[in-house]
């Protein structure tokens with residue numbers, strides 16, 4: 146009897162959850178955009194959530210500004226820029242920079258362009274010609290983009306599923322080609338370790354950055370997508386040799 150009651154409750158809970166999701170997709174532009182991006186770009190969309198806040202990574206922004214202090218007009222990319230807060234924050238640390246925000250979610254890019262007042266900032270789609278042709282960056286930020294929430298929240302997350310190591314490595318390899326030698330690759334909140342990728346042998350952690358290594362309380366997966374740790378220490382800023 147208790148089993149039947151439990152099943153009924155689970156059934157109605159799932160219906161209510163789906164109805165709530167439909168309601169959000171219909172009434173909230175942000176949720177609708179995540180849903181449409183998922184339908185349109187499928188697996189090419191890594192992290193579907195678009196959460197961001199201004200000045201989210203002050204230490205990383207400062208480390209980048211210190212490293213590029215003598216570069217006259219640094220060229221910086223924010224890969225997975227969401228609604229642009231990352232670009233606007235980096236701009237405060239590097240006022241002479243040209244900054245390109247990249248995202249796969251068209252609604253996010255529209256919010257970025259609406260808010261932007263700086264002619265040195267541009268916002269381009271991940272699958273645009275502009276992005277394809279973009280190169281010679283002095284720094285590339287990829288923060289909270291190389292992850293999938295379900296890899297953390299699934300009841301059984303012993304193996305990464307939605308976003309896998311092959312996709313991670315292929316995106317890192319693509320970004321590596323857009324970074325000039327001596328440039329910085331900045332990566333945080335990822336499901337995989339940058340050091341596991343093939344291109345990592347060309348990079349060194351930025352030694353002058355005191356807070357480069359940080360403890361992250363989140364699962365880490367290996368090249369075969371198996372979970373290897375529930376928490377781990379990670380470098381975040383790497384110099385391309």
Ligand SMILES: C[S@@+](CC[C@H](N)C(=O)[O-])C[C@H]1O[C@@H](n2cnc3c(N)ncnc32)[C@H](O)[C@@H]1O
Nearest residue numbers: 190191192196197225227248249250271288289
């Ligand atoms: C959680 S937000 C991170 C925003 C910001 N980087 C931060 O850390 O505050 C992740 C963003 O990555 C974008 N994204 C997901 N897959 C992408 C891809 N293949 N190329 C570019 N952006 C992508 C999402 O649309 C979303 O806006």
